[in-house]
Amino acid sequence: MNMFCYQCQETGNGKGCTAGGACGKTDETANLQDLLIYTLRGIAFIADRIFNANRHSDTELKRKTGVMIAESLFATITNTNFDPDRIAGFIESALSQREALKAVYLKYYKDLSGLPESAKWSASGVAEIVSKSYSLSVLEFSDPDLRSVKETITYGLKGLSAYAYHAAIMGFYDDSIFDFIFAALAKTDNSAPMEGLLEFVLETGHCNLKAMAVLDKANNETYGSPEPTSIESKVGSRPGILVSGHDLHDLDLILRQSEGSGVDIFTNGEMILAQSMPYFKKFRHFSSHYGNAWWQQNNEFASFNGPIVVTSNCIIPVEDAYKDRIYTSSVAGYPGVPHIGAKNGEKDFSAVIEQAKKLKAPAPLNDAPFMSGFGHNTLMSVKDKVIALVKAGKIKRFVAMGGCDGRDPRRSYYTEKALSLPQDTVILTAGCAKFRYIRLVKGDIDGIPRVLDAGQCSDNYSFLVFALELAKSLGINDINELPVEFDIAWYDQKAVAVLLTLVYLGVKKIKLGPTLPEFLTQYLVGKLKDRVEVTTVC
Template sequence: MSMFCFQCQETAKGSGCSVKGVCGKTDSVANLQDLLIYLLKGISIYNLEAKKLEVKKEEVDKFIMESLFATITNANFDENAFVERIKKALALREEVKAQVLQAGGKLEGNLHDAATWTAESIEEFAAKAKTVGVLSTENEDVRSLRELIIYGVKGIAAYAKHAYVLGYKEEALFEFMQKALVATTDDTLSADALVALTMETGKFGVDVMALLDKANTSTYGNPEITKVNIGVRNNPGILISGHDLKDMEALLKQTEGTGVDVYTHSEMLPANYYPAFKKYDHFVGNYGNAWWKQDKEFESFNGPILMTTNCLIPPKDAYKDRVYTTSVVGFEGLKHIEAEGGEKDFSQIIEHAKKCQPPVEIEKGEIVGGFAHNAVLGVADKVVEAVKGGAIKKFFVMAGCDGRMKSRDYYTEFAKELPKDTVILTAGCAKYRYNKLDLGDIGGIPRVLDAGQCNDSYSLAVIALKLKEVFQLEDINELPIAYNIAWYEQKAVIVLLALLYLGVKNIHLGPTLPAFLSPNVAKVLVETFGIGGITDVENDINIFLGEALA
């Protein structure tokens, strides 16, 4: 076993990648990611003490947040990038330690190894990395809970980063991420204490999604119900993917008047719903489908691609020279664009695009989205009337991630087979399994309401809480809403924990339950929250509708 990773849904054999990541990362990158997480725990030990002494250094909070994000599935595959981050982590840790001592802080004599271990060479990094990974926690249940917390914190870090670049931040989020990291080094914490911390992680999941929603809508306006073009024009183009709307804004501004069109791919589809971006005539629409199809769609696009966040898959030689990365994204050999003076210069990508052929058209037509909480609550009376009148019998939240597994065809068939008096609420790239199906509408209300990306799952929670208020219900679980959620990586983990914190029960999670849930931890989730897996379409629909009748 040269590595061990089980943080994503597609992990090898449903148990863990031990030679190379299914995502494409090498064993050395996986191990260096483990070491980086370990050192973030060490920095956090000192930084929490520094915060108590009112010694605050934003650079440290930012580094921890971005480093957590860099280890998310399909974000960064570049070994050198992690070596540099580890060197930076060691240096920052010592800086914070010195500041604590200078401020009169007292450090315990028996500090955790994550706060004291040091090295300088890559060889030493590699050797240490093999000893501090997931399996270094021997107790299976403690390991399961620690990893569940860490993966939730990675999701928090991703959303906090998106808000941060727009100028929105909360000290409480930084402090909690660091508190949670430190807690995973404490062998005295009981399983009950770790379960409580898992629920607290969900609480901060709600908080960070609310912060990001505020950041996005305050900066770019509330998403509007929008018909998005999925065809192409006869101009060279740039394809942008990921979740970073600030990068989207900068790219649109810099391409204006250049003769280069801009298209979104996969996670960036919701950018089409924001009023601030609609004013750009060269913003054409969305090209392609979910992230895992990029190996074909990037090739046919012909122009350069900008990856602002995950999900990147190892690029093929046919288009590798056209892929650019920025922020925490990385892959050896790809051109990386850093911000200089707070701004990013995309002129290199634009000049590259001018030399490329227009995109090959792979489909025509439109898809409809933009059903975030502001838009849906704007027609709440119509929705409530449809529910009270019996036109809408049930809502199905089918949010989450898409992935490569054939078993995910289940979600397409599930959407097709749902009764015509039901409505799908979706967010995240799971929607690509059914957002181009003609499922019709109910009295003018489309049967697929797309709120946006995974972070827009917050909108679905806001909608549910508002309906609870309108119908004067005591419990959110009394609503005619069922949850059939697909997961893939750590942003989906924090969405799940956020829903659990809000009291949502009987969530079905698929296509498989997480490998990092030990049997005992899975049992707790089942018994406490009614979490279950999926079976087959007909059976699951009967279960959901049976619950509605109960």
């Protein structure tokens, strides 16, 4: 066994990947990611003692540490960063930040003897880092139930860290999120016992709710609240740049730097959110949405003809058809693919723009249009109408079918489910799972579309806000009394964070598919059974 990873839905044979990942990552990258998380646990232990136990008041240091941990955890989410050199670089940066924290730690403690090994280890170069990485494994938690609880918390932290990081780079913070990351990640250290861990499972869901809220605030205040928009898939005669991932800030930079260049800017995957935001619509060269869920990108990137910039997850193993015109930015990375990083706080996309000018216009995909942009502000504006339709029996139920798509053929369940729903049912969706059915489900209920898409995975927050407000307006104290069914598709760790948020909010019945996570043991499911019943579609 060269590695072990079971964090995603497509994990090898449903048990765990041991010789290269189903996602395409090498054992070297997988092991370096394990070492990065190990190192972050040690840093979190120190930060927890500094900021939580002793209330150290240096907000700048807290945020610097919190953002560093969040960015690093984000880089280990499935299909985000395949580049072992970049992961080793994250480890080197983490070790450097750890030493700065130790100096503060010694203001409160007489020596470093109380630190776990994860906070003490060191390396003099990349070779030693790589060697160390092969000595670690998720399987070091020999008790499968202890491993289940710790990894569930860790994967939830990865998901919420992605949201917190996106917000932070736009200047929006909730410092309580960092306090929790420090405390929870420290609790998942190899040396930590089971005692007290279960409460952190629920609190991870609570913290993710905060992370989704601060990202929602960042997006809405920076780029305007999403508005109902017809999502087109049109191409013209001009060359284009395709922007994929979730980082709206990078899209903003690309649009501003490409103004007047004769190059059009297209969105792909979950960058679809930008199509419904007022700020982006003002750019005359901001074109349409090109493509579907992440796993179809090899065909779509090939036919696009122009450069592609992947700003976060999801990137998959790069094929020859477009390998000379793909770039990564932010946390994304892939071996041999040029990375556009920040220098003195600025990013320069001029090389991408210049390459685009020399390439052909995108080939048409001929995808049918559909509606998106139903964030919570839009939903709240029609709340009274929705309540009236519910009371009149015209809307009998809502089905929340947000989440991630993937390659598992059993995901056809979501298409079949959407098409089988009666005309009095409204689908609530966000994330890339929607591409399975959003062009197929037609019609509306007295002007309310039968599919309401909020945008990215983090925009499941909009439906939670709306559901809670709907319950309040209907005089319902228990979210489970609402006519809402939760049928969630999962693939990566962002979906794990959303799942934990639903559990935290008290949702009693959740259908999760196409399969249950391998890292959930019967012990953990049993401990949660008084709060939630999680079933699967397969």
